[in-house]
Amino acid sequence: MFDYVVRSACLNGEDGLVDIAVSGGMVVDIARLITSDAPSFDAGGNLVTGGFVESHLHLDKACILDRAKNESGTLQGAISAVAKAKSGFTEDDVYARGAKVIEKAITQGTNAIRTHVEIDPGIGLAGFRAIKRLKRDYAWAMDIEICVFPQEGLLNYPGTEELLREALDSGADLLGGCPYMDTDPVGQIKRLFEMARDYDVDLDFHLDFDLDPTWRHLDEVARQTIAFDWQGRVMIGHVTKLSVLPKDQLVDTTALMQQAGIGLTVLPSTDLFLTGRDCEHSIPRGVAPAHRLAHAGVCCTIATNNVLNPFTPFGDCSLSRMANLYANVSQLSTIEELEMCFAMVTDHPAKLLGRSNAITVGGAATFIALPASNRAQVVSEIARPIWGMKDGKVTFEYPAARLLRP
Secondary structure (H helix, E strand, O other): OEEEEEEEEEEEOOOOOOEEEEEOOEEEEEEEEEEEEEEEEEEOOOOEEEEEEEEEEOOOOOOOOOOOOOOOOOOOHHHHHHHHHHHHOOOOHHHHHHHHHHHHHHOOOOEEEEEEEEOOOOOOOOOHHHHHHHHHHHHOOOEEEEEEEEOOOOOOOOOHHHHHHHHHHHHOEEEOOOOOOOOOHHHHHHHHHHHHHHHHHOEEEEEEOOOOOOOOOOOHHHHHHOOOOOEEEEEEEEEEHHHHHHHHHHHHHHHHHHHHEEEEOOOHHHHHOOOOOOOOOOOOOOOHHHHHHHOOOOEEOHHHHHHOOOOOOOOOOHHHHHHHHHHHHHOOOOOHHHHHHHHOOOOHHHOOOOOOOOOOOOOOOOEEEEOOHHHHHHHHHOOOEEEEEEEEEEEEEEEOOOOOOO
């Protein structure tokens, strides 16, 4: 006996509609027609997919525009504004703001998140404790992976390393870095690799967040990745420098990242908002060409980064919208290109978080229904999910709009 059967689901847009039988939170059968008296859930011919995965988000500093303004609109302006506001953060405050963002993300079809959490003596572990609570309280709809990192520096901020280690001892999932904020960027990179080895965790760096191609920290991260044998366990985010590299240099950089097994996350909304502020005309986009690296086999993802704060004063947590924004900026339009954009907010980040996004017999009944017939359409039309479930339980519904004709 099944718990229920999802009827008329479109899994890939090509092979017709299927039924999906669910029992005990798992997919137990997929067939053209499943005969059963179990309750049914009609997918209505819509695309059913494993759901969106957010690979780079900051829950702890979301929704603070009422208390933190970025007057210059620059990266340094955002960092300064948040640093001042952070002194007033409390555990309950971070929890409340983070919950708002998580609930938005759930109804936008996201069922897994990697969130970065700032750790330093100024904020202590208050933000981390709040995110741990959120991870527990929203496990019914969302898997949350916590990446702790030193936003304001590591070697130049005494006490930060001890707090990072305490967070890792207390359940943080991985370690992040922000070398450009340290007085000794190379030293920070090496120290973080040493800590990652101590705790056997992955690394995720905020890296090379400017448009000056004459210097970068990517090469040191790649060198340390190979030296520590950490290939396949390192991601780098932003890396806006890649957006201004000539073709031959981009090819060489892609080969370096392949050799080191380093992945790339682009944050289109933030990178567009913050970069090129010193230009009065011919303003550069500042978005790394992830699709070019992905074509070469580099693990690439598209993510939101910030929501309603000085780094990004926008955001509804829609990853279909973020994929569409990236496609616009990168001038992508073919079916294959748009499907790649879809994969960069679903399959690729799912793999990064150690998940499978495929809907298969024996897999978790965790998926969403989208008003589209294929993946490319989701990106081109910014399709919003109409329902979703996690481990066999429906987590949200968002009925399609209904015209009221006279």
